Amino acid sequence: MSQRRHHTQAVAAAKAGISERSARRIDKNPQLPSQKKRERHWRTRPDPLEPIWPRVEELLKIPGILSVTIFETLQDEFGEAAVPDGVRRTLERRIARWRALNGGEKEIFFPQHHEIGRQGLLDFTVADDLHVTIAGQRFDHRLFHFRLASSGWEDSAVVLGGESFTALSEHLQDALWKLGGAPAELRSDSLSAAYKNLDADAQRDFTRNYEALCRHYGMTPTRNNKGVAHENGSIEAPNGHLKRRLDQALRRRGSRDFASIEDYRRFIDQELAKQNRRRARLVDDERRVLKTLPPKRTTDFTLVSADVTRNSTISVDRITYSVPSRLIGYRLHAHLYDDRVEFFLGPDQVMTADRVRVKHAERGHNIDFRHFIGNLKRKPQALRYLVYRNALFPTHAYTRAWQALDAALDARQACRDMVALLDIAAKGNCVDALALRIEAALDRGKLPNVAKLKSEFLPTVRSRVEVTIPPPDFAGYNHLLANAQVL
Template sequence: MTSRSRHQSKDAAAASAGFSARTARRIDKDPRLPSQKKQPRTWRTRTDPLTDVWPRVLEMLGIPGIMAVTIFEDLQDELGLDALPDSVRRTLERRIAKWRALHGEDKEVFFPQRHDPGRQALSDFTVTDSLGVTIAGEPFPHRLYHFRLACSGWEHARVILGGESFSAVAEGLQDALWKLGGVPREHRTDSLSAAFKNLDRDAERDFTKRYGDLCRHYDMEPTRNNPGIANENGSIEAANGHIKIRLDQRLRRRGSRDFDSLEAYRAFVGGVCDRHNARRAKAVAAERETLKTLPKRRTTDFAMVTAKVTRNSTINVDRILYSVPSRLIGNKIEVRLFDDRLECFLGPDPVMRMTRARTDRARGHSIDYHHLIGTLRRKPQALRYLVYREALFPRAAYARAWTALDEALPPRDACRSMVALLALASTCEAIESTLADRLDAILDAGRLPDLAKLEIEFASKPSSSNEVAIPEPNLEAYDRLLPSACEVRP
């Protein structure tokens, strides 16, 4: 056709294009391709197998949410396999899909959103038990608090030991904002239904008020998606899966999923987030310029509980019985309840700090034998039927030692020996660990601990003398400082 436009003859143009003269005449007469000239087939090549059952299909399509395979199976039950064989199933499914596209109900439309810099940040919790992380060899079920900027994708994750609580939200959110160095205009979460689980109406209102106060402190607008509509929180829901994939891949590269301590695992998670943020440095830097300024200080990120120290030298906080120093018996102490720890105050004075315990039972125990060993040495027989006896032992080796002593010795002697072992272990943390290893070796050998030998082996060595020897000064050194001694004689 290009050659023909140059006023070449039909035969010359065909030769230039490599066509035969006959093909050139056909193209010159009608330039359409053969496939474009073909008329669509409007007739059937075989009998429609659904002619008789289609009215019944239309009746069943009026049931909301019914699946094509359900309709097919119900028709087979009604008509039999001979009238509607399995070979017709795909035909029915295609026919139903076409009918729904032409005559069915409208489907939900998802509207893509524009994410302006500095406008929105999102928070969510995600369970990470599938990672198989262990701490010092022990399984570590946990979840992550996940914070993310919608525009640049900057993220922060904090390991959460408990469930969705105000302290977990407040700690994670404030850690993220202060690490980010600015505040977005809006903070979006899901409905936080897990945080409200098992809370009465007053507790729910208190949670809502504290969360509102937290957002007002940072001048953020709190928003939530509709309950059960996860796609409204899509900028964080999808990122939850991505961060777990990145953590899993890093753990595979690391070659081990075991960590020495919770702090080491938290540092690992922080490093994964930092590497991800570094790849978005340019976008994050641009969004940081649009963030609002942080307030002068953080706000409350804990729940406050008042607990009275019982005569058992314990306090009861969130279904857990904690031991405290016996000098606090009878006092009321204020407990700041964080996600991973408790901080106790007597008035304005800090008293102690301890790790927060968790339980899936009606009640649990967190006992530090150092708080009770002084009284227990005076009352060793109280050990036998102590309610929280198993929680009293600091390591598994001490529980093994108690079982062996209780089986081999009279009750009174067994209690005395076990309390003496605990008293020996309480002298210092190093002795507690070393003594536990020694007890395991003794029990593995089939012997009982010999208290006298252990006390000699682990007893602290007293200092040789408290006197300090001061040597007499050398007066000749002072004489050399006299002016007469410094004069230069001829």
């Protein structure tokens, strides 16, 4: 166009490198060809959705219905000839456009500003997809997760059972005391899983205990609306981040197997400590405005009282625990923690046992054979039809030993030999070592040799040698004094 101002049309066209014909067209209308395209208001082919679109609009009134559901419904009603698979994408685009132009309001996510020290959040998350094993055994578990909304400081703990007030109270208090303060507000979801198997009275107790826990630390409890997880987004999304970090750490470690639960807990603590160190400056700023902790913790267990039966057992939360026979007839107070049960006689702790969990309405056992071995030695025949006989055996090797002895020997001798094996394990404190010897014998097709095992693990104590020490002869001292030379 600049050449045309100073030259003829032919010269300007030559300088611009175009034909004179193109130059004449540009002189008449300087618009580009793409700008001259006329808008089309007619179809070039029939609309395949026109006959069925009224039905589509009816289906769109159903809340939450998906495009694929509408497509399948149309095929069911009109047949695949009228609604072939090839129109599915056309239908989905048409529905998306209709919803943009005529659909209802969508939910808006409002970003929130988190004031330092104001809010802490807690949640439980299932961690089975980490595929952790303990001593080679699959370990299904949950993680309790606590996090400060502002600085991002977080703590996590292994939960062996489900969501419960005991687990919440114990691990929340652990987190607060690690942090060194408490936020003004404690945010949680509706805790529906914790209420799931509770009756009305137990649900009221849970709510009352939770409110008392928050009151003890000066925190205001708040909850998001049930089923609206994004309202708790400051902990829901970090749940996924936490499990991804642990998964990556397990990959770096090269193994997902741990010798014990304590080793796994230490692993989690180490990973979270590294993450919290990266936020040290923000955490320090938030710690300055946190509420001061009370002088001591509040209750972080569930209290159950029960009598010890004449069977030397006590029933707590549908689980039968064995106790030393000296406690028969006494009433014990059981403190139920997430992973253990502590038994008290008055103010004195008399025993601790691993907490056993069973499915709802089932019953279980936690039997320590050491509590019964003294009585079984006097009454070995009681073993044969003992109700919790299988739970009595400390490992599978002892179960195999009983099965082999019971099959090969008469009832009386089988019971005597089995009790003798348990006695060796108890006195020698050698449950695992003895189990290896038992399995080795059984693998060879032989019965355990009780006498040989007893001599190996319980060596006979030699009789005491009597040593006679004569009284000192004082005459010898007088002789030394008489012949002593003065230096």
